[in-house]
Amino acid sequence: xxxxxxxxxxxxxxxxxxxxxxxxxxxxxxxxxxxxxxxxxxxxxxxxxxxxxxxxxxxxxxxxxxxxxxxxxxxxxxxxxxxxxxxxxxxxxxxxxxxxxxxxxxxxxxxxxxxxxxxxxxxxxxxxxxxxxxxxxxxxxxxxxxxxxxxxxxxxxxxxxxxxxxxxxxxxxxxxxxxxxxxxxxxxxxxxxxxxxxxxxxxxxxxxxxxxxxxxxxxxxxxxxxxxxxxxxxxxxxxxxxxxxxxxxxxxxxxxxxxxxxxxxxxxxxxxxxxxxxxxxxxxxxxxxxxxxxxxxxxxxxxxxxxxxxxxxxxxxxxxxxxxxxxxxxxxxxxxxxxxxxxxxx
Numbered sequence: 001x002x003x004x005x006x007x008x009x010x011x012x013x014x015x016x017x018x019x020x021x022x023x024x025x026x027x028x029x030x031x032x033x034x035x036x037x038x039x040x041x042x043x044x045x046x047x048x049x050x051x052x053x054x055x056x057x058x059x060x061x062x063x064x065x066x067x068x069x070x071x072x073x074x075x076x077x078x079x080x081x082x083x084x085x086x087x088x089x090x091x092x093x094x095x096x097x098x099x100x101x102x103x104x105x106x107x108x109x110x111x112x113x114x115x116x117x118x119x120x121x122x123x124x125x126x127x128x129x130x131x132x133x134x135x136x137x138x139x140x141x142x143x144x145x146x147x148x149x150x151x152x153x154x155x156x157x158x159x160x161x162x163x164x165x166x167x168x169x170x171x172x173x174x175x176x177x178x179x180x181x182x183x184x185x186x187x188x189x190x191x192x193x194x195x196x197x198x199x200x201x202x203x204x205x206x207x208x209x210x211x212x213x214x215x216x217x218x219x220x221x222x223x224x225x226x227x228x229x230x231x232x233x234x235x236x237x238x239x240x241x242x243x244x245x246x247x248x249x250x251x252x253x254x255x256x257x258x259x260x261x262x263x264x265x266x267x268x269x270x271x272x273x274x275x276x277x278x279x280x281x282x283x284x285x286x287x288x289x290x291x292x293x294x295x296x297x298x299x300x301x302x303x304x305x306x307x308x309x310x311x312x313x314x315x316x317x318x319x320x321x322x323x324x325x326x327x328x329x330x331x332x333x334x335x336x337x338x339x340x341x342x343x344x345x346x
Contacts, residue, residue, distance in 0.1 A: 032157035038198035205231035
């Protein structure tokens with residue numbers, strides 16, 4: 001047996017057992033790797049500012065923790081307290097109010113006489129809805145510990161991805177049958193697009209979260225908590241903001257705070273949805289795009305990235321906003337270099 005064949009056999013055996021060992025951690029390792037690609041330019045800046053490689057990796061991990069993961073931990077740690085203090089009688093009253101309002105609206109528009117509408121309306125069971133809310137809250141509580149564990153693991157793997165990322169990249173460049181320029185193109189495309197997607201999402205989420213936190217704080221709510229919740233809700237396309245301000249406005253209306261409810265609705269639509277999301281957000285994305293993608297050779301359509309985020313969220317949940325754009329970017333990068341590789345082969 002030739003040494004190379006024995007080495008290949010040994011690699012397969014050891015690789016199999018390595019896969020079995022790290023199999024439970026593969027999703028977190030993948031997410032950490034993609035996050036390191038998304039923040040590649042930021043980490044590169046710290047490498048130029050600080051000596052060695054450990055300190056820049058620590059600083060990058062600390063910043064990611066403060067900006068991205070600390071708000072998640074804050075939400076989770078406050079969730080148990082919020083659920084335990086929920087007034088379920090008030091929630092039941094809110095659902096009853098919405099049902100009565102809907103009944104009145106349908107009756108005024110002569111829609112309640114239609115068999116399908118009447119049957120659908122009569123099938124609405126308030127108690128069943130409240131029970132579903134309770135079950136969902138219990139489910140979130142059960143998943144919180146698992147999510148915190150995954151978060152910690154992602155941060156650990158993210159640190160090592162930044163610490164040894166350059167060495168791993170150079171090693172894979174030797175393994176893959178591409179030229180240095182071709183492998184560099186794939187990396188720059190992936191890092192550039194991931195950087196734009198991730199950093200623009202974080203920047204706009206922070207902006208809109210701050211704006212919503214200010215108005216909710218003014219109305220007497222926990223502005224920090226609701227600001228963070230709105231920031232993450234804004235990741236959901238189209239309806240993200242509505243699922244935050246609509247329930248609060250209904251609650252204010254039920255409390256006979258009609259003026260405050262109108263203020264919240266108008267502020268959320270005009271200031272956040274129109275001014276911040278429509279006018280300020282493109283400026284932020286354009287600035288980040290110029291900073292993150294100065295070396296990128298393939299520019300991917302923003303609409304395609306948007307659909308990649310939507311598809312990623314629906315397929316992989318919360319982390320789909322990272323995985324979706326990464327898959328699309330890698331696929332387009334392969335399409336881009338394929339003609340050059342095929343031409344060399346011929």
